[in-house]
Amino acid sequence: MEDSTRTTGSFDSSFSENDDRTTNKTAAIAHVAVDKVSNAAVGALRRAMPAIERTARSAHYAIDETAPATQRLKERGDKAVVHTRLYVAANPLKALGIAAVVGLVIGHIL
Numbered sequence: 001m002e003d004s005t006r007t008t009g010s011f012d013s014s015f016s017e018n019d020d021r022t023t024n025k026t027a028a029i030a031h032v033a034v035d036k037v038s039n040a041a042v043g044a045l046r047r048a049m050p051a052i053e054r055t056a057r058s059a060h061y062a063i064d065e066t067a068p069a070t071q072r073l074k075e076r077g078d079k080a081v082v083h084t085r086l087y088v089a090a091n092p093l094k095a096l097g098i099a100a101v102v103g104l105v106i107g108h109i110l
Helices: 002-090 092-109
Strands: none
16 A cells, blocks of 8 residues: 555645646736736826826816806896896886796797
């Protein structure tokens, strides 16, 4: 029985060495694949960054340029609301007549 144990032991260690080599080879291939994907992603990001930065600058510029006009429109709207309230308070029947006519015209259009 000792002879078969030696043979089995030798076979087990040889099998284990093959497993280790296969595992190491597979791990190395996986590492290479991960590195390639990582490098590709970094490269794509580097190529995309200038476009992203240009888009961000353009968006900030648009916001900065339109902010004063937006503020002026808001102020005009606020003034129109104040003037309309004053007009309706001063001329309630006339305002009611105007609202009725506008409602009829819109009703016919739709």
